[in-house]
């Protein structure tokens with residue numbers, strides 16, 4: 001272990017902050033506006049207390065999880081995050097390799113710094129494509145086709161970004177992507193080419209601000225892959241997504257980087273789970289920083305979670321080995337939390353972990 005003193009994801013965050021240039025740290029860590037949604041995500045998890053069951057006879061907890069027909073090492077995957085080469089030159093390649101070692105799927109951003117083909121060749125676990133729909137719909141279609149050909153297994157359409165949120169840290173820093181950090185999958189002539197070093201200007205120029213529910217049918221017409229919608233926060237939208245026949249939803253407020261007044265994802269989860277009513281898996285991201293956070297999300301009905309910034313922290317501290325360590329810590333913490341709450345397996349996670357059953361059992 002390269003960082004023997006780093007024993008929590010929070011430790012990795014502190015180490016990453018020491019290593020990264022301040023504007024890069026701010027780009028990774030920051031949220032929109034006054035960062036209330038950002039704080040709400042972690043705050044909601046901080047308030048959770050788990051209700052353990054004792055003397056359950058559960059031995060070693062089983063973490064393996066089945067999602068969309070594939071077995072994940074544990075009920076979490078890596079959230080899509082663009083431009084990972086800001087944290088380490090190996091960027092997404094390091095992330096994908098480390099994740100593969102632990103059977104952890106990775107959602108690859110439209111703005112990845114390595115090609116889909118190279119990432120697929122390096123992967124040891126499922127890759128999903130995160131898709132931004134551009135004004136140039138044909139460019140988005142080509143991205144999906146390339147990812148599908150490279151062996152990606154699902155498409156995650158980001159629905160909460162008709163425009164980019166007001167990331168005030170980046171504005172104050174006049175943040176520009178460092179030279180060489182580029183969304184290589186878009187090609188030099190496409191969005192992200194020279195002149196697009198500011199993520200906010202880039203998004204304003206290229207994101208399709210007028211997406212509506214027809215986009216689901218359009219996506220179905222261009223790919224056979226399962227389709228998930230990322231950025232669902234209400235029962236109404238969850239019901240619509242289920243009615244549209246999507247294969248999954250991701251309860252997300254984009255890590256607090258879009259609507260600052262958005263609810264904490266953990267608080268939004270129960271209404272989404274109720275509205276989806278088992279039609280498809282419900283994933284969650286935002287603020288997951290401990291194994292017990294994963295367990296809390298599962299108890300509230302998530303099938304699995306995505307982990308964002310902590311992976312970049314590991315990447316910044318120690319590249320691939322740092323990512324591996326962050327994923328291992330989360331896995332160990334989850335196994336601990338399961339053992340200490342009497343939870344034998346991921347499918348055996350009970351809602352009573354987070355709230356008392358209405359009728360106390362006799």
Ligand code: FNR
Pocket residue numbers: 027028029041079080081082109110111130158230252253254255256257285286287288306307308309310
């Ligand atoms: C993101 N996120 C994101 N989401 C997306 O759909 N496409 C993207 O390209 C990115 N890029 C991105 C970059 C960085 C630096 C961050 C921190 C986040 C949002 C991401 O997928 C996820 O929703 C949140 O990061 C999850 O919250 P936590 O785990 O970071 O709190």
